Amino acid sequence: MAAIELSGVVKSFGPIKAVNGLDLDVPEGICLGLLGPNGAGKSTTMRLLTGQAIADAGQLRVLGYELPGESKPARAEMGVVPQLDNLDVDVTVEDNLAVYARLYRVKDVGAAVDRCLDLARLHDRRRDAVDKLSGGMRRRLLLARGLVHEPRLVLLDEPTVGLDPQIRTELWTLIGDLKSRGTTILMSTHYIEEAERLADEVAVMHQGRIISRGRPADLIAEHAGRQTAEVYAPPERLAELRVSAESAGLRVRPAGPAIAIVGSERAGDGAVPEDAVVRAATLEDVFVILTGEEAE
Amino acid sequence: MSGKRTMRRLEPAAISGVMSREVANFRTYWRGTTFSSVLEPLVYLLAFGLGLSATLVDEVEGVPYIQFVGTGMVATAVIFSSALPAMFGTFVKHRFQNTYEAILAAPVDVEELVSAEMLWIATRSAVYGCVPLVVTFFWGLDPEPGMLLVPLFAFVTALGFAGFGVAMAATVAKIDQFNYVTALFVTPLFLVAGTFFPIDGLPEGVQIVAQFNPLHQLVELVRGGAFGFEPVDIARFAFLVAFAFATWRVGIRQMRKRLID
Numbered sequence: 333m334a335a336i337e338l339s340g341v342v343k344s345f346g347p348i349k350a351v352n353g354l355d356l357d358v359p360e361g362i363c364l365g366l367l368g369p370n371g372a373g374k375s376t377t378m379r380l381l382t383g384q385a386i387a388d389a390g391q392l393r394v395l396g397y398e399l400p401g402e403s404k405p406a407r408a409e410m411g412v413v414p415q416l417d418n419l420d421v422d423v424t425v426e427d428n429l430a431v432y433a434r435l436y437r438v439k440d441v442g443a444a445v446d447r448c449l450d451l452a453r454l455h456d457r458r459r460d461a462v463d464k465l466s467g468g469m470r471r472r473l474l475l476a477r478g479l480v481h482e483p484r485l486v487l488l489d490e491p492t493v494g495l496d497p498q499i500r501t502e503l504w505t506l507i508g509d510l511k512s513r514g515t516t517i518l519m520s521t522h523y524i525e526e527a528e529r530l531a532d533e534v535a536v537m538h539q540g541r542i543i544s545r546g547r548p549a550d551l552i553a554e555h556a557g558r559q560t561a562e563v564y565a566p567p568e569r570l571a572e573l574r575v576s577a578e579s580a581g582l583r584v585r586p587a588g589p590a591i592a593i594v595g596s597e598r599a600g601d602g603a604v605p606e607d608a609v610v611r612a613a614t615l616e617d618v619f620v621i622l623t624g625e626e627a628e
Numbered sequence: 629m630s631g632k633r634t635m636r637r638l639e640p641a642a643i644s645g646v647m648s649r650e651v652a653n654f655r656t657y658w659r660g661t662t663f664s665s666v667l668e669p670l671v672y673l674l675a676f677g678l679g680l681s682a683t684l685v686d687e688v689e690g691v692p693y694i695q696f697v698g699t700g701m702v703a704t705a706v707i708f709s710s711a712l713p714a715m716f717g718t719f720v721k722h723r724f725q726n727t728y729e730a731i732l733a734a735p736v737d738v739e740e741l742v743s744a745e746m747l748w749i750a751t752r753s754a755v756y757g758c759v760p761l762v763v764t765f766f767w768g769l770d771p772e773p774g775m776l777l778v779p780l781f782a783f784v785t786a787l788g789f790a791g792f793g794v795a796m797a798a799t800v801a802k803i804d805q806f807n808y809v810t811a812l813f814v815t816p817l818f819l820v821a822g823t824f825f826p827i828d829g830l831p832e833g834v835q836i837v838a839q840f841n842p843l844h845q846l847v848e849l850v851r852g853g854a855f856g857f858e859p860v861d862i863a864r865f866a867f868l869v870a871f872a873f874a875t876w877r878v879g880i881r882q883m884r885k886r887l888i889d
Contacts, residue, residue, distance in 0.1 A: 345889070376889075382733045385889035396632060404735045405633040412733035418726035420649065422656040431652055434645035435734040461656070 333396060335360045335485045335516040336381065341390030343376055350376040352540030354390070360484075363507075363517040365531030367524070369623050373540040374520035375415065378489045381518070382412055395485055408436060411483035413475050415490040421463040425454050425473060428462060429480055436481035444480050451506070452476035468499040475506055486510065488519040492526060504529055524616045534615065538623045548615050555621055556613035557595030561604045564590045577603050585620045594621060635735060638743065642736045646744030649731070654752075665709055665756040669701045670763055676824055677767070688826060691855060698764025700823030702782060702850045703843040706757040710749050710786035711814055714793020715806055718745065722797065728887055738884045742794055746876060749793075750786035757782030761850070774853035781853070784868045785846045791875025798882035822847045842871045
């Protein structure tokens with residue numbers, strides 16, 4: 333049985349279809365990266381899974397529970413790490429954890445708090461108020477709070493959005509540990525590197541539905557080939573090169589001040605200029621080709 | 629995969645879990661809240677009770693004016709320690725702190741969340757509501773067995789006003805709109821409760837409207853505890869229970885609309 337099974341899910345807000353016929357299965361024990369630009373429907377999908385949004389149509393099943401009717405027992409067995417820091421800032425680190433241990437009906441609250449303090453490496457700060465912690469410590473605490481009841485499934489909603497690179501790397505290590513213990517993870521992100529590093533599989537979401545899914549290497553091979561050639565030049569020359577490459581059947585995408593000719597290993601003579609920088613194709617190439625949006 | 633778990637509505641574990649969060653937070657700010665909750669009724673009591681009794685009013689309904697005001701001030705303390713924290717606290721936790729998003733991601737539903745918030749506010753308010761009564765003991769009010777019911781009366785009334793505050797917090801679009809709620813509901817209810825003057829001196833229409841004011845019913849019940857109950861007090865208490873039940877359900881409905889898309 334899959335940990336998450338979504339079929340034909342639709343959720344509208346007025347005229348906007350945030351989720352539009354979403355089909356998504358997440359097998360147990362994997363980390364699935366839900367990759368998409370802002371507004372793709374990732375956060376709405378997370379809210380649907382926690383019962384904080386009710387689908388207009390479709391079937392949702394989480395850990396064998398039908399949503400929204402059985403959302404409460406489903407939530408008892410899943411952990412959620414939100415995008416926004418919603419810790420109680422005046423309360424101590426250990427009290428923040430203890431409150432959520434009680435909300436999740438953990439029997440031995442003290443042991444759960446100790447385990448989370450170990451996980452977040454905050455034992456020596458346990459009696460400090462949260463507003464005395466650094467940004468990285470708060471993020472680790474937020475992650476540990478979502479794991480206080482040792483859930484079988486964890487939803488990570490943009491877990492490192494807005495964080496500096498050092499804190500991001502710290503969190504990736506923690507999420508990597510979680511993966512290695514066999515916990516099923518659904519992680520929404522719009523950071524390509526995050527998806528590449530952590531996800532066993534990536535589902536690219538765009539305009540409320542999954543438009544492609546697979547292991548990162550397979551997605552790259554399928555949509556971007558082996559190589560990408562980046563060309564830096566004045567706008568007029570870039571426009572000419574774009575036309576030339578596209579007429580040769582190649583896919584071209586914007587890459588900041590440059591253009592990237594994707595699948596350049598298939599290019600015939602003259603389609604890729606000699607001053608191009610050739611590199612291995614990446615998930616970013618796939619993301620931009622599929623969604624038409626610049627990656628972060 | 630293990631067997632499916634079943635969970636009921638209104639689970640005590642969910643309600644006590646949410647209340648434990650409130651207690652953890654309260655431990656960080658109880659001094660300020662308690663200070664203002666004790667000082668404010670004391671100031672009112674001194675200003676109205678001593679000020680007016682020294683100049684204009686000696687007795688009301690056979691009771692020294694300061695004791696008349698002191699017993700009535702229980703209702704003032706209750707509304708200010710229930711409706712206002714429910715309005716502002718709920719709004720801030722929902723819109724600014726995203727606290728409810730985290731709580732509802734756990735196995736807690738909106739009904740349990742609102743119930744817990746109301747119970748916690750009412751518990752606090754029942755304690756703060758007794759302060760004016762205790763202060764009035766120093767101005768000659770004799771302790772009576774009936775006064776032991778005052779915390780219960782204050783608790784039930786505070787439940788109603790906590791539900792009212794939660795419903796308002798879920799209804800307004802911006803925090804500034806609480807000015808309308810305060811001006812249109814809280815202040816009139818507070819002034820036409822019979823705290824500072826008997827309502828039977830008011831025009832007949834206002835007297836009838838005042839019967840639907842929960843604070844007036846609380847004032848009468850507290851005075852019943854202090855100076856002797858009447859049979860009608862059973863109906864007054866039933867009215868307060870109905871008020872609490874009604875605002876509980878409305879609060880849940882409004883919060884569900886606000887929290888669940």
